[in-house]
Amino acid sequence: MTDTIERSDTAGNDRVLDHLVVRFAGDSGDGMQLTGDRFTSVSASFGNDLSTLPDFPAEIRAPAGTVNGVSAFQVNIADHEITTPGDEPNVLVAMNPAALKADLHRLEVGGTVIVNEDSFDARDLSKAGYVDSSDEPVNPLEDGTLNGYRVLKVPMTSLTKEVCEPLGVKPRDAERSKNFFALGLVSWMYTRPTEPTEEWIGQKFAKNEQVAAANTAAFRAGFNFGETTEAVGHRYEVRPATLPAGTYTSITGNQALSWGLVAAGQLAKLPITLGSYPITPASDILHELSKHKHFGIRTVQAEDEIAAVGVALGASFAGHLGITTTSGPGVALKSETISLAVAIELPLLIIDIQRGGPSTGLPTKTEASDLNIALYGRHGESPLPVVASKSPADCFHAAIEAARIALKYRTPVILLSDGYLANGSEPWKLPDVDSLPDISVPFATGTNHVDDDGNEEFWPYLRDPETLARPWAIPGTPGLMHRVGGLEKADGTGNIDYTPQNHERMTELREAKVAAVTADIPPTEVEGDVDADVLVLGWGSTWAAIDAAVQRRRRVGVKVAKAHIAHLSPLPPDLGDLLRRYRKVIVPELNRGQLAHLLRGTYLIDIISVSKIQGLPFKSREIEAAIDAAIESLGADSEGGAS
Amino acid sequence: MTDTIERSDTAGNDRVLDHLVVRFAGDSGDGMQLTGDRFTSVSASFGNDLSTLPDFPAEIRAPAGTVNGVSAFQVNIADHEITTPGDEPNVLVAMNPAALKADLHRLEVGGTVIVNEDSFDARDLSKAGYVDSSDEPVNPLEDGTLNGYRVLKVPMTSLTKEVCEPLGVKPRDAERSKNFFALGLVSWMYTRPTEPTEEWIGQKFAKNEQVAAANTAAFRAGFNFGETTEAVGHRYEVRPATLPAGTYTSITGNQALSWGLVAAGQLAKLPITLGSYPITPASDILHELSKHKHFGIRTVQAEDEIAAVGVALGASFAGHLGITTTSGPGVALKSETISLAVAIELPLLIIDIQRGGPSTGLPTKTEASDLNIALYGRHGESPLPVVASKSPADCFHAAIEAARIALKYRTPVILLSDGYLANGSEPWKLPDVDSLPDISVPFATGTNHVDDDGNEEFWPYLRDPETLARPWAIPGTPGLMHRVGGLEKADGTGNIDYTPQNHERMTELREAKVAAVTADIPPTEVEGDVDADVLVLGWGSTWAAIDAAVQRRRRVGVKVAKAHIAHLSPLPPDLGDLLRRYRKVIVPELNRGQLAHLLRGTYLIDIISVSKIQGLPFKSREIEAAIDAAIESLGADSEGGAS
Amino acid sequence: MSTAQVAVTTKKDWTSDQEVRWCPGCGDYGILLAVQQLMPELGVAPENTVFVSGIGCSSRFPYYMNTYGMHSIHGRAPAIATGIATARPDLDVWVITGDGDGLSIGGNHLIHALRRNVNINILLFNNRIYGLTKGQYSPTSEVGKVTKSTPVGSVDAPFNPLSVALGAEASFVARTHDLDRKHMQETFRAAHAHNGASFVEIYQNCNVFNDGQFSDITKKTNRENMMIDLVHGEPILFGPDRERGVMQGTDGFLHIVEVADVGLDQILIHDEKNDRPSLAFALARLNDDDHSPTPFGVFRNIQRSEYAQAVSDQVVAASERRGPGDLGELLASNGTWTVG
Amino acid sequence: MSTAQVAVTTKKDWTSDQEVRWCPGCGDYGILLAVQQLMPELGVAPENTVFVSGIGCSSRFPYYMNTYGMHSIHGRAPAIATGIATARPDLDVWVITGDGDGLSIGGNHLIHALRRNVNINILLFNNRIYGLTKGQYSPTSEVGKVTKSTPVGSVDAPFNPLSVALGAEASFVARTHDLDRKHMQETFRAAHAHNGASFVEIYQNCNVFNDGQFSDITKKTNRENMMIDLVHGEPILFGPDRERGVMQGTDGFLHIVEVADVGLDQILIHDEKNDRPSLAFALARLNDDDHSPTPFGVFRNIQRSEYAQAVSDQVVAASERRGPGDLGELLASNGTWTVG
Numbered sequence A, B: 001m002t003d004t005i006e007r008s009d010t011a012g013n014d015r016v017l018d019h020l021v022v023r024f025a026g027d028s029g030d031g032m033q034l035t036g037d038r039f040t041s042v043s044a045s046f047g048n049d050l051s052t053l054p055d056f057p058a059e060i061r062a063p064a065g066t067v068n069g070v071s072a073f074q075v076n077i078a079d080h081e082i083t084t085p086g087d088e089p090n091v092l093v094a095m096n097p098a099a100l101k102a103d104l105h106r107l108e109v110g111g112t113v114i115v116n117e118d119s120f121d122a123r124d125l126s127k128a129g130y131v132d133s134s135d136e137p138v139n140p141l142e143d144g145t146l147n148g149y150r151v152l153k154v155p156m157t158s159l160t161k162e163v164c165e166p167l168g169v170k171p172r173d174a175e176r177s178k179n180f181f182a183l184g185l186v187s188w189m190y191t192r193p194t195e196p197t198e199e200w201i202g203q204k205f206a207k208n209e210q211v212a213a214a215n216t217a218a219f220r221a222g223f224n225f226g227e228t229t230e231a232v233g234h235r236y237e238v239r240p241a242t243l244p245a246g247t248y249t250s251i252t253g254n255q256a257l258s259w260g261l262v263a264a265g266q267l268a269k270l271p272i273t274l275g276s277y278p279i280t281p282a283s284d285i286l287h288e289l290s291k292h293k294h295f296g297i298r299t300v301q302a303e304d305e306i307a308a309v310g311v312a313l314g315a316s317f318a319g320h321l322g323i324t325t326t327s328g329p330g331v332a333l334k335s336e337t338i339s340l341a342v343a344i345e346l347p348l349l350i351i352d353i354q355r356g357g358p359s360t361g362l363p364t365k366t367e368a369s370d371l372n373i374a375l376y377g378r379h380g381e382s383p384l385p386v387v388a389s390k391s392p393a394d395c396f397h398a399a400i401e402a403a404r405i406a407l408k409y410r411t412p413v414i415l416l417s418d419g420y421l422a423n424g425s426e427p428w429k430l431p432d433v434d435s436l437p438d439i440s441v442p443f444a445t446g447t448n449h450v451d452d453d454g455n456e457e458f459w460p461y462l463r464d465p466e467t468l469a470r471p472w473a474i475p476g477t478p479g480l481m482h483r484v485g486g487l488e489k490a491d492g493t494g495n496i497d498y499t500p501q502n503h504e505r506m507t508e509l510r511e512a513k514v515a516a517v518t519a520d521i522p523p524t525e526v527e528g529d530v531d532a533d534v535l536v537l538g539w540g541s542t543w544a545a546i547d548a549a550v551q552r553r554r555r556v557g558v559k560v561a562k563a564h565i566a567h568l569s570p571l572p573p574d575l576g577d578l579l580r581r582y583r584k585v586i587v588p589e590l591n592r593g594q595l596a597h598l599l600r601g602t603y604l605i606d607i608i609s610v611s612k613i614q615g616l617p618f619k620s621r622e623i624e625a626a627i628d629a630a631i632e633s634l635g636a637d638s639e640g641g642a643s
Numbered sequence C, D: 001m002s003t004a005q006v007a008v009t010t011k012k013d014w015t016s017d018q019e020v021r022w023c024p025g026c027g028d029y030g031i032l033l034a035v036q037q038l039m040p041e042l043g044v045a046p047e048n049t050v051f052v053s054g055i056g057c058s059s060r061f062p063y064y065m066n067t068y069g070m071h072s073i074h075g076r077a078p079a080i081a082t083g084i085a086t087a088r089p090d091l092d093v094w095v096i097t098g099d100g101d102g103l104s105i106g107g108n109h110l111i112h113a114l115r116r117n118v119n120i121n122i123l124l125f126n127n128r129i130y131g132l133t134k135g136q137y138s139p140t141s142e143v144g145k146v147t148k149s150t151p152v153g154s155v156d157a158p159f160n161p162l163s164v165a166l167g168a169e170a171s172f173v174a175r176t177h178d179l180d181r182k183h184m185q186e187t188f189r190a191a192h193a194h195n196g197a198s199f200v201e202i203y204q205n206c207n208v209f210n211d212g213q214f215s216d217i218t219k220k221t222n223r224e225n226m227m228i229d230l231v232h233g234e235p236i237l238f239g240p241d242r243e244r245g246v247m248q249g250t251d252g253f254l255h256i257v258e259v260a261d262v263g264l265d266q267i268l269i270h271d272e273k274n275d276r277p278s279l280a281f282a283l284a285r286l287n288d289d290d291h292s293p294t295p296f297g298v299f300r301n302i303q304r305s306e307y308a309q310a311v312s313d314q315v316v317a318a319s320e321r322r323g324p325g326d327l328g329e330l331l332a333s334n335g336t337w338t339v340g
């Protein structure tokens, strides 16, 4: 276990690990997500820090037993604060040959493989593609494939069936509990408490006692298998992390984002209307928000993405917090309406859970390649603020921040998350609800202008001198009736106006309003060595990998600093100066260098773009390599005499 | 006439001008576009070089007689090659008070105003807003407003009615011919031949003899009014330009673009299918192409822009040259489908006649603010070539070039024109049809791969090693049946493939394919002083103003160079080196600096962005000022000692 | 914002200060006047009224109403209005659209708004042409129409807007025309009274690009023979002496008959309240073309669950069941553990 | 590319080498099989056939057909297919879509393709759910449906796909279901034979997210009482002994009656060829819900001008009138002048 620190336990019996990465892999039907989730929850409540990476198969169900049908869940648990689900699992649980085939290559050298031996029969081997040149099945458990790994072959299916028989469970049904056997075994091996899981089984399957009994029996059987079988060997322990004191919950990015939206409504004292059209990996936000109607939340599943953003914009006009959630293809469709929102200057939240592109692309894989469309994907000069979240739990705060900007500046705001954050989870120290900011803004209630004849008028485009926001006068307010629209409007009155100077002025005002958001952006925090030559600058979900990479490099004495920005438009006001303090700036992105290009153009700094576009998050190792390369090139630069 | 060079005629009688800018302005119903068009045609066939700028009112008809209802047509005619419609008219023809109100401020100091005196009555003065503080009409012909101008007051309406009376034309109908009176008068003043116009009237109104007679009579009356009335004074002449020998026609940008598309079909030996949805200022291309069905052109007026591009893409799949034409809001709507075209790698032309944005913006005004959406307006990494035309006639060649790239590289291409080019016209030396390039590409006809068992297969994503284009196998070809789609495809086979390395490789290949277009981009031409410190780099319709500005500055001894790029993506391969040869690079754009930002990010050069966003083209004067400022700042830089 | 006590208003209160900018003679003027005159009679307040439109000549309408308004983007008004009405069921929401805006680019939003039965009043100005973009054919233009984009005539069959609406589950469907202010006002009044989505097609003359499209039917001298007035509960009769009528044939189709030939009791009684849309649909298809008798008035007017109210009801029910939302409770709902 | 002499093909020739990836038990398998078996009988060649789809489980269909194919983007298949068919009237173009793909996001393209009467065959797999995105309600889901996005039940009324199609001027409209291969094949065959846009709704079971939605009607034991087979020119009868039938009432509505009560001559004769869509519409509305007798088969099948052909005809006519396009002539058509 290359990276895992193994300490001797005081009792001298169990070994203590500082962290552990387990990957549960099996067929889509094998319940791996549930198993991983459970292992995560138990570890969370046990006090470990953790980070997860569910890895679903493509949207449509592949034939059972094939590599395409493999569903996996990776979790990293640690006795210290961590941010990534781990580059390479230490333990791989493979419920069938396909899972082994799909995931063995990920396992660290010398790692542990736990396989469900029963599934390694000719049929399943063939389905997984473990065949020789004459298409005969070949068993990887026997042909040396697993040399160099610690292998645990456990007949999980048959043991589960056996233990379920006395309960009167039919063998076919019993088989379904085998994931709990695996969970029990792994729980024993890594010293996880058992009560929470048994309790949870009781609750979850309360409606079907037999299933509950079967799952419990399988879970215990797995645990006992570890306890009693010589084969399993040592137990390991991952001690609770010394996380900051507080109340914690385990949360995925999409759930945190949804709750952030709920909170934004409360903090703004506004009802919410969500207009949305389902799309992976954003649909869960629609699902989650539609559960919380008692917060005054209306969800409209619209006929398409254009209607969805139209519904949200209409709701904003009517005085709600209008929100729309989608992924890349949906953002493309919403462009024209977002441009209308820029023109009519109303608060609107557009949430983009990014996935692999172009076109339908890789719907279940992560990517961060929608930054460009967020910044530039509208016709005409159509600027708007863009915000990104950096971790699953951070999605909560990012949602509130995006809403705050939208409301204060009366502007559409795009919030970028991605598939990795959406489905990944981490422990989240719950914020004190009372400490959350008040983001409410007043509606206009009266006239704001007096015409030449002394008549009181309402000018819908008379701006707040500081924020440049126009008044938000909602229907139902007597005397403030007004019309908005997509044609160019006269500064002040908002009447249609195509005159040259007015258009130029309005264009500049819209730009200045977005720029005004910088006033609220806190100083960019830099972590790491004060005297570093190299800065790693990140945005979005690269945060975890960058954090881990910088920590690791620093642990071995490499001087490096890091910063992470949440605001992509406008950029933090201190960013240019900050970047210029370093000789090399590395920007790792899950795209082909979109932020890097923006920074180059804005600050004329020769940013080093580190790009990964494989549908997967960065491994911290990859970022470490980039840091090393940058430092090396510094040496080369100095040798060459240039700087 | 500040800028106009007035030479003495050999005959000593008429004065000779090197160029003349006339602006015809009147109510929408006054036929100013027709009048301007006629004046242009006559001047063109007379041999002048020229450039026009029609200036319509907003899309919907404003009340007659109001400033909002003014329609104008500006034309610059010259005895030398010119590129712009002129910064400031020398002559303003104002058919009513509103026209005077709207356009007087444009006239050069000391310029000539020709007004239709009849229209300056109380009613029309009020409508035009010529009123005092107690709302009483005030006549600008009498109150000193026109001091400093040369004013010609002509009772055009009544003179026209008078001359038409003997023809039996009713006074109300006769009134409609008053624009021909104006045309006749101006034709006399500036020594335009009369026969072509009389002939044209005969043809145009062949179906209605009385109208033809009335118009001819009015035209002659105007001409004779000049001839006989002392008031008019000198005649001026603008001699034919010494344009290169050849056959010329007068053409607008939209017509040239349409003909370029027709030509592209012929040169590619492909039928064309245009999918389009009407939108200002692009609709005329749909109108024009639907007239040329005998070229094998199918036009589909689709239900919306998304369908329009879908129709074009379907046609491309089926082996046609698929084209879609639109303006900014339509480009926004087409984004998702264009991204599909990027993924399925088929030829597709998207033509964007840009107009003022954001949202509905200024539909009848020009702007060049869709460069960003063209480059970046798709989700995911979705690169494609972008080409822009620089003058009305150049639209012909730009259309062929865009089609050539689309076909050769099997890629969607965005061609950017704008409202100014679309409606502006210039004389165009007709190309020799036989000299136009062959842009045809072969369809795939057979298999291109042999599998491990020796079977012949067709791999739809096996690329040409040079262009990286994939084979274009069209339905109807036996043995090449294949499926394409928006999901990520395996390099080579094109089967669905989500594996990490494949996605990265395909992303890079798509990028490399667009980059491969650089192979065909000719060296960037630089005009002007070889030893200049300042370069003006342009794209799109700024060409005319830049050309005039650089010429003018050089004429007074300022050292300056200019270059113009047609390829925005990929950029010309020599551009970086070229830009680095100058101490200052100015990029004038009808947007807020979109190309400037791209160049800064690409080359890390501190480009000076000169932005105008008023719905109007640049005046060359504005660019001259920028050149002067850059040169001045150079001095300042040198003084400061830095470079 | 209760509408219980609404101040009395006049046409002036509903007229904005913006200059009206349609071509002289355009049918849109008559419709605007009809609406501005009608609003005071509806017992609603300008500040509780919203007009939403897309893009087109017709879509300029909201600028001229002294209410809240949005001149949105092409085709999207029904979606935006759905957002407004769903967020604020207390508002009176009107959608103004054209045959291009509503049936070409906006077709999908239109049919879904009708299906959902959102409480909005949709007025579709059908001039069978694209006016604003200066004369291309529209999805309601007749086959063979010569326009700028179809120089040798269009080849695709038009929509019948009422058919589209009825096919899309519309609960209120009517037709009127720009030359009869009283009929427009009656029709709009009924549309307004209807709780749910109301769809009104207005035959509107575009005197610049499609002049006289409807005059075979709506010209004063033609009306008696060419317009069939639908009145709920009354036999469907027309003609100068109401001597002709509509009868249901046993072949499944409607027929225009002479009353004298069949007897008055054979004439179909108009029933706008029937749950099934099939008879309204048959009536909407009665006229084969612009030169045959054409029904006007309310074709269908039924009550069914209104979307915005139903959405609100779920919100209210959830609040009653679970109490008002408590953020702390929400954050703890996944289960929590405590450190330190 | 003439289809005059087409080689004989078998199911294998129409089956691609791609692994089929639907959930075990999904109704899509049966539809795929029906199509793959039918194609050899249609006398067309795989290379002249194109399958276009949008996005959804159903939209994976083209991958499994050994023809030209495009798995396009969500909702846009009818538009893309219009492009293919208009460019190449010689091809046989099929559109595969779902209730979400075709009626939610793609509703507008669908109705316009039907209105234009482009020669494409549209098969809409109606499972009344979003399968691919794992179970949200769709525009054909019944009111009150509890799904991931409607935890307390949906509130909006569904579309009846056949109503939508008929309201949109469809010239061929039919319904079949995934459990009866023969009926599917007969229906698809008729759709294919039709020159113009054909619209076929297929009741399709999604056994994962909406299992059994149609079993009250399509389960073998229910069929006799619940399925009404429409046969052109035949009286509309059903029931184990064909003892029940459909009658036109003079009230304007259709009624289900006992033949014994009214006599066979009162039973409506099915006429799929009538120019007016109103009777087909009435039949499409006969079943109030999923638990009442439901007509299957071809509702409407009329000839009217086909779009792609009409467009081609204009191209041919222009070439005949003006000769093939001459570029030089075009460039000179504004009038020219010569310098030097």
Ligand SMILES: Cc1ncc(C[n+]2csc(CCOP(=O)(O)OP(=O)(O)O)c2C)c(N)n1
Binding pocket: B277, B278, B279, B280, B305, B329, B330, B333, B360, C055, C056, C057, C058, C059, C073, C074, C097, C098, C099, C100, C101, C102, C125, C127, C129, C130, C131, C132, C133, C138
């Ligand atoms: C996205 C988009 N596409 C196209 C247009 C151009 N456009 C404006 S109005 C219109 C059609 C108007 O027709 P209709 O709705 O019938 O209105 P009318 O002018 O006849 O009242 C079109 C095509 C636009 N503004 N936006």
Ligand SMILES: Cc1ncc(C[n+]2csc(CCOP(=O)(O)OP(=O)(O)O)c2C)c(N)n1
Binding pocket: A277, A278, A279, A280, A305, A329, A330, A333, A360, D055, D056, D057, D058, D059, D073, D074, D097, D098, D099, D100, D101, D102, D125, D127, D129, D130, D131, D132, D133, D138
């Ligand atoms: C633009 C866009 N929006 C949303 C999606 C997500 N999406 C894919 S399929 C689908 C609905 C599928 O439903 P249906 O058409 O009924 O097909 P089924 O899976 O039920 O066969 C959705 C919402 C997408 N791929 N693209």
Ligand code: SF4
Binding pocket: B060, B061, C021, C022, C023, C025, C026, C027, C028, C057, C058, C127, C131, C132, C205, C206, C207, C208, C209
């Ligand atoms: S173009 Fe037609 S519809 Fe538009 S304002 Fe003029 S007359 Fe009215």
Ligand code: SF4
Binding pocket: A060, A061, D021, D022, D023, D025, D026, D027, D028, D057, D058, D127, D131, D132, D205, D206, D207, D208, D209
């Ligand atoms: S989700 Fe439903 S429709 Fe999709 S493949 Fe599975 S069973 Fe079929």
Ligand SMILES: [Mg+2]
Binding pocket: C056, C098, C099, C100, C125, C126, C127, C128, C129, C130, C131, C138
């Ligand atoms: Mg219209």
Ligand SMILES: [Mg+2]
Binding pocket: D056, D098, D099, D100, D125, D126, D127, D128, D129, D130, D131, D138
């Ligand atoms: Mg479905």
